[in-house]
Amino acid sequence: MRIKRYLLTGVLAAGILTTLIIKDSKSKPPFEEEELKLMNEELINLVKKGDELWHSPKLGTNGLTCANCHPDAANSNPHTFPKYQSNIGKVATLREMINWCIQIPLKGKTLPEDSEEMKALEAYSIYMHRGFKLKPGDNEKAYPPVRVESGPGYP
Amino acid sequence: MKISRRNLIKLSATAGLTAFTATSISPLLGVVNVAQANPRKKTKITPFNFAVIGDAHLYEMPNHRFDKTLERAVNDVLKMKPKPDFVVFIGDLANFGKKEELLKGKRILDKLRKAGIPYKMIPGEHDWYLDLGKFWKKLFGSPYWSFDHKGVHFIGMNSILVEDYWTARDMTPWERMLAIAELECHICGLWGVGEKQLQWLKEDVKNLSPDTPIVIFTHSPLWNYYPRWNFQTKDADAIRDILSKFEKVIAIHGHVHQVVYNRTGNMVHIGNLATSWPWPYPPVELPYPKIVMHRADPGDIYDGVGFATTYIDDTFLGNMKYVEWADLIPKDLKNGIPL
Numbered sequence: 001m002r003i004k005r006y007l008l009t010g011v012l013a014a015g016i017l018t019t020l021i022i023k024d025s026k027s028k029p030p031f032e033e034e035e036l037k038l039m040n041e042e043l044i045n046l047v048k049k050g051d052e053l054w055h056s057p058k059l060g061t062n063g064l065t066c067a068n069c070h071p072d073a074a075n076s077n078p079h080t081f082p083k084y085q086s087n088i089g090k091v092a093t094l095r096e097m098i099n100w101c102i103q104i105p106l107k108g109k110t111l112p113e114d115s116e117e118m119k120a121l122e123a124y125s126i127y128m129h130r131g132f133k134l135k136p137g138d139n140e141k142a143y144p145p146v147r148v149e150s151g152p153g154y155p
Numbered sequence: 156m157k158i159s160r161r162n163l164i165k166l167s168a169t170a171g172l173t174a175f176t177a178t179s180i181s182p183l184l185g186v187v188n189v190a191q192a193n194p195r196k197k198t199k200i201t202p203f204n205f206a207v208i209g210d211a212h213l214y215e216m217p218n219h220r221f222d223k224t225l226e227r228a229v230n231d232v233l234k235m236k237p238k239p240d241f242v243v244f245i246g247d248l249a250n251f252g253k254k255e256e257l258l259k260g261k262r263i264l265d266k267l268r269k270a271g272i273p274y275k276m277i278p279g280e281h282d283w284y285l286d287l288g289k290f291w292k293k294l295f296g297s298p299y300w301s302f303d304h305k306g307v308h309f310i311g312m313n314s315i316l317v318e319d320y321w322t323a324r325d326m327t328p329w330e331r332m333l334a335i336a337e338l339e340c341h342i343c344g345l346w347g348v349g350e351k352q353l354q355w356l357k358e359d360v361k362n363l364s365p366d367t368p369i370v371i372f373t374h375s376p377l378w379n380y381y382p383r384w385n386f387q388t389k390d391a392d393a394i395r396d397i398l399s400k401f402e403k404v405i406a407i408h409g410h411v412h413q414v415v416y417n418r419t420g421n422m423v424h425i426g427n428l429a430t431s432w433p434w435p436y437p438p439v440e441l442p443y444p445k446i447v448m449h450r451a452d453p454g455d456i457y458d459g460v461g462f463a464t465t466y467i468d469d470t471f472l473g474n475m476k477y478v479e480w481a482d483l484i485p486k487d488l489k490n491g492i493p494l
Contacts, residue, residue, distance in 0.1 A: 055337060062214070062216065062219060062220065063214040063215075063216065063219070063250070067337060067338070067339070068432055069432050069433070069434075069435070069453065070435065071337070071338040071339045071384060071434065071435070072339045072383070072384075074434075074435035074436075074437070074438075075435035075450075087452065087453070087454045101453065104453070104454050105453050105454070142435060142436070142450050144435060144436055144437055144438035144439075145438060146438065147383075147438040147439070148339070148383050149383070150341060151341050152339075152341055153339070
């Protein structure tokens with residue numbers, strides 16, 4: 001096993017126990033199945049945190065959440081960034097667009113772009129569009145997310 | 156440089172509050188092929204119009220943006236010429252079923268009644284799951300009803316009844332409400348009207364002749380659109396079956412916050428805009444992909460939202476016109492959609 005794992009039990013803001021994987025400097029693919037599983041679990045934990053924030057009125061001040069307009073992260077179009085965003089007036093990244101939504105429709109305070117919260121929101125939006133082709137600059141269409149039959153939309 | 160769609164596209168149409176266009180000349184007739192009713196057939200209908208408002212999702216806080224958009228819809232209806240015979244509010248007046256939200260909504264809607272325009276209400280899930288409809292019923296009466304107006308039989312039903320998902324989970328009323336307030340609630344299950352209302356509907360239409368014009372209102376669509384977001388009604392098949400004896404049924408629904416159209420058997424279905432915010436189109440193919448709305452500017456509280464006016468002519472051809480405030484409706488739909 002080329003990954004050393006230190007299991008740190010901690011309670012995140014979302015109240016979820018998580019596992020911290022620390023790779024040593026020599027770790028590289030091919031990974032063992034268990035390693036891949038642990039890495040994916042880390043990702044899903046971030047997605048789950050993003051899901052919770054996406055549905056939380058705490059990002060804003062008027063009761064609205066991201067999910068008011070973007071159920072299952074629909075029409076957040078993560079695969080079309082970066083693109084010229086007419087309401088921002090320049091080429092914007094997904095994170096800048098998320099902050100615009102927090103500031104304008106939600107009437108909230110922007111998040112630092114490198115914050116855990118921002119990473120989580122971005123992860124949720126992207127994960128709900130897994131398998132989509134990248135289309136930077138696409139301003140024509142709004143895209144529905146992956147089709148979800150049941151559950152939250154991720155494992 | 157700041158590019159705005161508002162600068163790029165000249166608004167060509169003012170809100171469609173006047174001059175109803177005859178459905179027979181609508182460019183959409185060919186697209187949607189609705190000419191099923193014999194246009195020469197004589198009925199006892201005296202032509203009239205009504206308006207449909209819905210999905211206001213009012214929050215408790217004062218001067219909220221959704222107060223402004225509902226008020227704008229009500230004010231527009233008050234200015235309609237000719238005056239609509241009545242208004243149907245198609246569910247989700249409140250966002251969390253709170254008394255303050257419902258009372259605020261009633262205060263705004265009561266302006267209609269004061270101006271001589273009666274309104275009828277059906278509930279949405281956001282009105283219902285804090286106290287299971289108790290306060291809503293106290294304010295607005297029965298959640299299902301029918302009445303006859305100028306030769307047309309109108310029906311309203313409560314389509315948002317789900318199986319109990321809260322008791323086994325030991326949820327408080329507030330937790331129950333918060334869960335179903337998410338469109339993608341994945342513990343709430345599919346909703347419908349339930350057996351009691353199906354029996355009521357059977358009785359209600361039992362003695363009506365097949366040539367009776369029927370208009371039915373439900374919060375959710377009476378066809379299977381996208382169950383994930385409860386864009387469906389569990390017992391829609393049974394409702395369609397009960398109504399299958401009629402020559403034609405117009406079914407108008409809310410919940411989807413978007414322009415959407417479908418036909419099933421003898422029924423034509425159309426979705427109403429919300430006054431609050433637009434929902435995206437779900438990841439399924441639309442039955443009539445040309446009958447859609449433009450993308451909205453999320454920075455404009457008046458974009459992506461609106462209401463509808465419907466004109467019913469003497470042959471029971473309807474024309475539903477979306478009233479929008481920000482270049483939301485494609486040009487060829489601006490004169491209305493034939494029903």
